[in-house]
Amino acid sequence: MKHNSLVLGCLVSIIFHVLQTGKGDQTMEESQPKKHISTDQILMFSGYFLLAMAVLLGICLWLWRNGRKNQPAESRDVNKKVAAVEDSDDFTDNPMSASTDFIKTSKNMPETSSEFSSEMAAPPSHALVVLTSPEVNGLKFEDLLNSPAELIGRGKGGSSYKVMCENPRMILAVKRIKDWEISSRDFKTRMQRLDQAKHRSVLSAMAFYSSSQEKLLVFEYQNNGSLLRRLQGTRTGEAFEWISRLNTAATIAESMAFMHGELKNDAGTGIIPHGNLKSSNILLTQTMEPRISEYGLKPAAEAATADFTQDVYALGVILLELLTGKLVADEMDVASWVVSVLREEWTVEVFDRALIREGANEERMVNLLQVAVSCVNRSPPARPAINQVAVMINGIREEEERSMDVSRVSVISSR
Incomplete structure (x- = not known):
């Protein structure tokens, strides 16, 4: 002035x-x-x-x-249809490329009416590769670009969006991966390999797009949030009973064991671990069943040293979160805290108070705790294989189910 x-x-x-x-x-x-x-x-x-x-x-x-x-940027953009999303450096950070980008409306318009726009010329018809998913047959790259979208997550690996697609009419989740130095050919090979290793509890990509600037992955949208969010809800009184937690643990372990078995050796891709297993990547279906998301999508630079033992450690941390209610999202080293408490022989002190109030069986909680502690052993070779973990958790679940059956019989007999 x-x-x-x-x-x-x-x-x-x-x-x-x-x-x-x-x-x-x-x-x-x-x-x-x-x-x-x-x-x-x-x-x-x-x-x-x-x-x-x-x-x-x-x-x-x-x-x-x-x-x-x-004039401030937000004022200049009032008359524009859209304004670019500014990404931070956390779930997600990533400067969107000029070729393809999700962009949201200016501040005078609701964020939920965001659009996925493009400055590039009309992409070729084969730009979006649709995998073996009849639900999205006929989906085209242009359909994604022109669909209303909402930013739902942002992190170091990329950004995620909820996309209201009109053709076909369905709600999709689209993840954009940043800084993945992998050729389009190798990326396609990897995605096809992951698609072959299907498990109902692992969320596989329905379609993908790859260019030298960016990678986009299309998934079925899960509308009940994540396991992390459900655990956070217990702090405000939301119910998450012991048997539901045990079933969740067993499902995750079984799914991971299946994927490790399918992806342990391949001439084209080598082993493919999850690489980023955590409670925020365990999504919940409409019936609250867990679905493992983002399997094998860790950028190559970060996943170069990843192997199956790291997935076992990550599973152990999830088990500890289920048992203790302490969350890594709170920037807490849950594994170290549990080990330090166990050294003092205060075993009961580690369990979530909600489980204690519920009257969950202490013996079976201790058994699951022992499995979790073996998974987070600081020595990778000392950790059990993922299939062994699945067997142990299933054994605990079977004991719980037998106990519940006996209780039902006792109640019926007493009537």
């Missing part, structure tokens, strides 16, 4: 000087005997006037343009 005022003052001074010059000429002539105003004088005064008006108009135009340039 100071700069604008200074420039305006200078320009006004110039106009004043021009007018004064004209006035000075007029004064000199008035000191002489009065004569009729000549044609030359009329033209001179008209020239001064037009020059002053032109300079004044130039000042107004310059100030208007400079004011728009310094």
Whole structure:
């Protein structure tokens, strides 16, 4: 503003000087005997006037343009249809590329009416590779670009969006992966390999898109949030009973054991671990059944040293979260905390108070705790294989189910 005022003052001074010059000429002539105003004088005064008006108009135009340039971005975008999403450095961070991008409306429009837009020319018809999923047959790249979308997650691996697709009419989840230095051919091979290793409790991609700038993956949208969110809800009194937690643990272990068995050796891809297993990546279906998401989608730079033992450790942490109610999302090293408590032989102290109040069987909780602690052993070779973990958890679940059956029989007999 100071700069604008200074420039305006200078320009006004110039106009004043021009007018004064004209006035000075007029004064000199008035000191002489009065004569009729000549044609030359009329033209001179008209020239001064037009020059002053032109300079004044130039000042107004310059100030208007400079004011728009310094206007806040959100104000400038009010009349635009959309404005680009600014990504932070956490679930998600990623500068969206100029070729393909989810963008949301300006602040005067609801975020839920975001769109997935593109500045690139019409993509080829084969740009979106649809895998063996009859639900999305006929889905085209343009359908995603033109569908309303909502940003639902952002992290180091990329951003996730809820997309309301019209053709076919369904709700999809789309993940954009950043900084994955993998060729389109290798990425396609990897996605097809993952698609072959299907398990009902592992959320597999329905379609994908790959270019040198970005990777997009299309999934079925799960509308009940994540396991992490459900565990957080227990702090405000939401129910998450022991048997439901035990079933969740068994399902995750069984699913991971299946995937490890299918992806342990392949000439084209090598082993493919999950690489990023955590409670926020365990999504819940409409019936609250767990679905493992983002299997094998860890960017290559971060997954170079990943192996199956890291998945076992990650599963152990999830088991500890289920048992204790303590969450890694709270920036807590749950494994270290549990081990330190167990060293003091305060075993019961580690369990979630909600489970204690429910009257969950302490013996079976301790058995599951022992499985979890073996998974988070600091020495990777000392950790059990994932299929062994699945067998142990299933054994605990079977004991729980037998106990429940006996209880039902006892209740019926007492009637």
